[in-house]
Amino acid sequence: MKKIFTINCGSTSTKVAYFHDDILMSKVSLDISSEQxxxxxxxxQQLELRTGQVRAFLTENHLDPKEFDIIVARAGTIPAVPTDGAYEVNALMLASVTYAPEAQHASTLSCLIANELVKDLAVPVIIYDPTCVDSADPIAKITGIPEITNMPVAHLLNTKMAGITYAESINKNYKDLNLIIVQLGGGITLGFHDHGRIADWIYDDEGPMSPQRAGRIPTRYLANLCYNSKLTLQEMRMYLCGQSGLSAYFGTQDVRDVEKLIESGDEKAELVLHALAYGVAKGIGELSVIRGGEVDQIILTGGIAYSERITKWINELVHFIAPVTVIPGEKEMEALAAGGLRVLNGEEEIHPYTVYPKGYSSIEEIINNPSFLA
Known part of the structure; x- marks a missing residue:
């Protein structure tokens, strides 16, 4: 029996779970208040608090890190890696996410907390299925601005798990299928999984609006918004990718609240929520063409996939492309544990992490000349 501990830091909570092989033994969301x-x-600045919360969970549940066979952390905002799967949490990764992260995001703390828990212990720490896997078709990364290359970013952890789950349900291998998988959450991302490889994608800032994201905005409007606003660059980024979408329209990111408005007769609420589903359907149609329409299945997953209203709206528009399967919820902790178990069983190798942040060629340079502190 393998003892596996998983850590997944989100913006307002740290999710941790303990597994015996693939059996979930305990799981909790350690919340952080808005005041904190x-x-x-x-x-x-949140590292000490979050690490303390995790240590308290371990103490309360009589869990000792030295007894773990592996700790699997959600990947942070690291430079794009060449393939999916497991990567070692090493000195380069720790320095990169501490001193030169690609962006400020709480997920970055996952591997740092894991490292704190096993200092001086012979317990391996890995990340699994990071969001930034550079496996896309080269043509998908070209933009109309030569200085900008559109690098792949996607909710790989849960969508890949959904793809594997679907494939197993029909007694096939995930890597034998062409799948369009949609992550319906606070941000909405879509990916074309070509026999296990993300060939193309639509990230949460370039597709449909979502509960927290503005999604794709025509450049003529976006330029005006940015230049006419008094917001700083960071404040504008937070607005577009955290405080817009349903939150901006209704003051809530909970789809259930918007559906209650619809049920009370609010026509605007129905129009806006329908527009969200409409945008998802457009994104599915956009991705369907990259292999000439050869799509085996469309999969809708994530928390919003519990909404029968939204999945029905999407299905009505895209079922002509391929059948639609709904796998609601998020199984990120299970996906992390499953990846760790495959590593422990020798079914997958741990990839060395060797990607330096742009502009750096040594760990010393990163530590001594950080571009900015997170």
Missing amino acids: LKQMPKTL
């Missing part, structure tokens, strides 16, 4: 977050606006 206001006092720690920079991501790294």
Whole structure:
């Protein structure tokens, strides 16, 4: 029996779970209040608090890190890696996410907390299925601005798990199928999984609006918004990718609240929520063409996939492309544990992490000349 501990840091909570092989033994979401977050606006300022919360969970549940066979952390905002799967949490990764992260995001703290738990212990720590796997078709990364290359970013962890789950349900291998998989959450991302490889994608800032994201905005409007606003660059980024979408329209990111408005006769609420589903359907149609319409299945997953209203709206528009399967919820902790178990069983190798942040060629350079602190 393998003892596996998983860590997944989100913006307002740290999810941790303990597994015996693939059996979930305990799981909890360690929340952080809005007042605490206001006092720690920079991501790294939260490390001590979050690590303390995790240690308290371990103590309360009589769990000792030295007895773990592996700790699997959600990947942070690291430079794009060449393939999916497991990567070692090493000195380069720790320095990169501490001193030169690609962006400020709480997920970055997952591997740092894991490293704190096993200092001086012979317990391996890995990340699994990071969001930034550079496996896309080269043509998908070309933009109309030569200085900008559109690098792949996607909710790989849960969508890949959904793809594997679907494939197993029809007694096939995930890597034998062409799948369009949609992550319906606070941000909405879509990916074309070509026999296990993300060939193309639509990230949450370039597709449909979502509960927290503005989604794709025509450049003529976006330029005006940015230049006419008094918001700083960071504030504008937070608005577009955290405070817009349903949150901007209704003051809530909970789809269930919007559906209650619809049920009370609010026509605007129905129009806006329908527009969200409409945008998802457009994104599915956009991705369907990259292999000439050869799509075996469309899969809708994530928390919003529990909404029968939204999945029905999407299905009505895209079922002509391929059949639609709904796998609601998020199984990120299970996906992390499953990846760790495959590593422990020798079914997968741990990839060495060797990707330096742009502009750096050594760990010393990263530590001594950080571009900015998170």
